[in-house]
Amino acid sequence: MSTATRGDWRSGWRWWRQGRPFAAGLLLGLGGLELICVSWVGLGFLRFTGTAGAASWALGALFVVAGVTTWRNPALRYFSGVLAAVLSLVSLIAANLGGLLLGFLLTAVGSALALAWVPQQVPSAREDA
DSSP states (O other), X not given: XXXXXXXXXXXXXXXXXXXXXXXXXXXXXXXXXXXXXXXXXXXXXXXXXXXXXXXXXXXXXXXXXXHHHHHHOGGGHHHHXXXXXXXHHHHHHHTHHHHHTHHHHHHHHHHHXXXXXXXXXXXXXXXXX
C-alpha cells in the first residue's frame, strides 16, 4: 500500500467522521453494549435475570440503534439524542442503575453530544469573494 493511498483513506475517514456526530454515536453504541454485557455476564456475583435483564437487553439494543442512526443519518440526531436521553434515565430504574452507572454515563454524554452537534458550514462562493 502506497503512502498516497493511505493518505486518501485517512482523509476520507476524516471527512466522514467530521460530517456527522461521530463521538455521540460511539458513546451511545458503547453504552448500549455495556448494558447488554453487564446483563449477560452478570459479573459472577450479580445475576441480572427477570425484568431487569430483559430491560438491559432491550435498552442496550435501542442505544446501539440510536448510535448507528446518528452515524448513518445525522439529520435524525435530535430524535435519537432525545430518545437516548430519556432512555438513559429509564435505564437507571429499569436496568440495574443503568449498567452499574457506566452505561448511564456513556449514554447520557452521548445523547448530549448528539443534541449539541452542529454540522460544519461550507463557505459559499460569495463569502470567499
